[in-house]
Amino acid sequence: MLAIVGLIGIIVAVQYQVVGRYVFNDTPTWAEALALQLVLYVTALGVAVGVRDAGHIGLESLVSLLPEGLRLKIEVLIHALVALFGAIMVHSGWLWTQLKWAELDPMLGMPVGIDYLSLVIAGALIVLFSIEHIVALLRNEDVVPSWY
Template sequence: MKLFLKFEAVTTGIALRGAIMFLLIATGLALYQVTTRFVFGQPSTWSEVITRSAMIWSVFLAVAPAFREGTMIAVEIVQKMLPPRLGFALYLVSMTMSLTFFGILFWQGWAMTERVVPQKLAALEISIAWVYAALPVGSIFILIAILGCMVRAMETGTIEPADVSR
């Protein structure tokens, strides 16, 4: 299990760095878009599309570190009101439901990505599948992070989040 937890820490770190990178790209291109539109009066046709796509990637990659750090919306107040063993069981049930949801999202995201391969992004000559690929790719990172949370919880008997910076 230690090997899996190390793997999970590495993959979640990759997802976090990817999310940061895409957020920086989106921020820079949004600034560029505003500048070209309102300062020069010549709006860029391509920067808005890439900004939106980078935001989508950023969100899907950031969910994995959010799970690892325990910053996703939780039923923590209910867990703390229950007896410890029942609260722990509720945590495992909620994580299992999250695994199910993101497993389905992976499967459907993969299918959607395959279906849109022939379509092109507006103002660009690249496939929109590159944007849709955020669903299955992000879901893989998220599934690994959730499994890591569950393994840590089973090993320690607590539901304390891990430090994403490790």
């Protein structure tokens, strides 16, 4: 739902910028910067939802050919590696957020570190969703996609 609100915000900001530029001949400088900021967060949420719904790229045909016991171990390993990637995103994103927090974006008047905070949020969600998949695998359950 947040990604949908963000998409609507992108559309409104871009339309406001286009109308301001071509109708009123007065380009609002903040509209483009806001749209770019929203793109970062919508993309971050989209990546996390893709992990939640197991929509990421995988070679499931090879894994499905393995014996049941080995298949389960490989699937748990895959989700653990995705969680590790998410944890690296959290760590790196947090470092960049701290490094850039003192700089101000001249168009929005907000810290530049907010750009990198989207990595922290997406990484944390990826870790949580990967753990959810691992728990579901160990319980022999399915994770219901969020779009149901």
